[in-house]
Amino acid sequence: MEELNQLIKLIDKHKRSNPYLGYLNISIGNNLHEPLIKYVQSFGKKVLFCTGNTAMRNLGFIKKYNALFNKYKFDVHHYDNIFPNPTLKQMQEGIFFAKKIKPDFIFALGGGSVIDTAKAISVGMYGNVWDFVEKKANIHHSIPIVASSTTSGTGSQVTPYAVITNTDTLEKKTLKHPLLIPKLSIADVSITRFAPKYIVATTGFDVLCHAVEVYTREDCSETAEEFAKNALMLVRKHLVRSYNNKGVKHKLGMIYADFYAGIALALVGTHAPHAIAHPISARFPLINHGQALAYIMADTIQTQKEKKNDALNKKFIKISQLLGGNGDIVKTIRNYTKSLELNRKLADFSAHDAELVIKDTLGYRRESIRKSPVNLSEEDIASIVYNSLLTSKNG
Ligand code: NZQ
Numbered sequence: 475m476e477e478l479n480q481l482i483k484l485i486d487k488h489k490r491s492n493p494y495l496g497y498l499n500i501s502i503g504n505n506l507h508e509p510l511i512k513y514v515q516s517f518g519k520k521v522l523f524c525t526g527n528t529a530m531r532n533l534g535f536i537k538k539y540n541a542l543f544n545k546y547k548f549d550v551h552h553y554d555n556i557f558p559n560p561t562l563k564q565m566q567e568g569i570f571f572a573k574k575i576k577p578d579f580i581f582a583l584g585g586g587s588v589i590d591t592a593k594a595i596s597v598g599m600y601g602n603v604w605d606f607v608e609k610k611a612n613i614h615h616s617i618p619i620v621a622s623s624t625t626s627g628t629g630s631q632v633t634p635y636a637v638i639t640n641t642d643t644l645e646k647k648t649l650k651h652p653l654l655i656p657k658l659s660i661a662d663v664s665i666t667r668f669a670p671k672y673i674v675a676t677t678g679f680d681v682l683c684h685a686v687e688v689y690t691r692e693d694c695s696e697t698a699e700e701f702a703k704n705a706l707m708l709v710r711k712h713l714v715r716s717y718n719n720k721g722v723k724h725k726l727g728m729i730y731a732d733f734y735a736g737i738a739l740a741l742v743g744t745h746a747p748h749a750i751a752h753p754i755s756a757r758f759p760l761i762n763h764g765q766a767l768a769y770i771m772a773d774t775i776q777t778q779k780e781k782k783n784d785a786l787n788k789k790f791i792k793i794s795q796l797l798g799g800n801g802d803i804v805k806t807i808r809n810y811t812k813s814l815e816l817n818r819k820l821a822d823f824s825a826h827d828a829e830l831v832i833k834d835t836l837g838y839r840r841e842s843i844r845k846s847p848v849n850l851s852e853e854d855i856a857s858i859v860y861n862s863l864l865t866s867k868n869g
């Protein structure tokens with residue numbers, strides 16, 4: 475409870491100067507199921523219940539939530555055709571399904587992939603999602619979203635973003651709009667605790683990257699810095715322990731790390747590491763988001779560090795220390811990837827694969843490369859991608 479009060483206090487402290495924070499409505503705890511279902515009655519009776527199609531079913535949560543929706547007399551429609559690194563095509567199928575139902579609200583129970591699909595459905599009811607991504611059309615309407623995040627995490631339960639893979643153009647792009655901010659942002663440790671070790675590692679590494687990238691952006695505000703620092707301290711305390719230990723304490727710690735980092739992400743945004751990681755998952759959809767980040771994070775930071783920008787390098791030292799390192803950020807990051815066993819090569823990339831990732835990063839992700847606190851040339855990006863994808867490292 476103390477941690478929740480601290481988080482809410484920090485949000486309240488900065489609400490006035492950051493309207494986004496005023497939209498947040500957070501619920502974090504253990505076994506929140508029934509009180510939540512009671513609470514969401516205020517959103518209406520007809521609910522589109524979105525989940526992935528494996529984990530929540532196997533763990534019994536789909537059954538549990540369906541029973542609760544029925545107990546409280548909701549008109550519930552379940553949609554589970556959602557997979558990791560969700561594609562525009564799958565999202566369009568979800569929109570087709572939702573249009574027939576016309577739900578009052580969407581209840582998303584899952585990781586970033588499920589929550590992002592719910593977001594796309596929410597605005598896709600009123601227009602073409604890819605046109606929204608490409609800013610060829612403006613978003614004016616959405617269906618309210620309640621998001622219970624089952625990973626810790628992408629921050630999607632608190633961000634105004636949905637990340638979408640277009641399998642025609644092979645692009646992974648971000649849809650952004652304040653209407654995508656969930657009306658209620660939930661994490662229940664009685665669900666997140668079941669995430670398998672590899673998911674704890676990759677999603678926890680994603681949290682780490684959000685905090686590092688926000689903190690190192692030149693336009694990082696004091697408010698965002700405060701959220702990012704809190705996330706980094708929690709990552710230090712809980713990430714590796716959560717990976718090695720099934721206890722609830724560290725799982726809960728990572729829920730908070732995810733919320734702090736997600737809020738920081740919503741306030742500022744990412745830069746080079748995410749700009750390179752998205753094209754990797756777009757081209758190789760079986761590589762999940764956190765894994766893609768783990769491939770490239772240390773090499774990207776190494777390259778940025780070598781630019782000898784004093785302000786940036788001071789921040790890197792501070793970040794390393796907040797993460798429990800001795801000030802050498804590259805070593806600190808490599809220690810994390812090693813402890814989380816994310817330093818293994820899972821795929822054999824060819825030089826041609828690397829060229830494609832470089833082309834995409836410099837192409838459709840160039841705007842976020844420009845957000846890098848130090849200028850990265852085409853050669854820099856090429857060497858980061860080659861080094862991280864084509865040479866094996868042992869931590
Ligand atoms: O396949 P299902 O049944 O859904 O199971 C999932 C999936 O296989 C499983 N899982 C989730 N919670 C679990 C669990 N298994 C057991 N117990 C639980 N409690 O884990 C697998 C991965 O799930 P997924 O949702 O794909 O992972 P994640 O949460 O990392 O989400 C990744 C997506 O979010 C995007 C990524 O790009 C990627 O597409 N992001 C979204 C952001 C946003 N909207 O603000 C920002 C992030 O930077 C990120 O880009």
Ligand code: MN
Pocket residue numbers: 628680683684748763
């Ligand atoms: Mn991320």
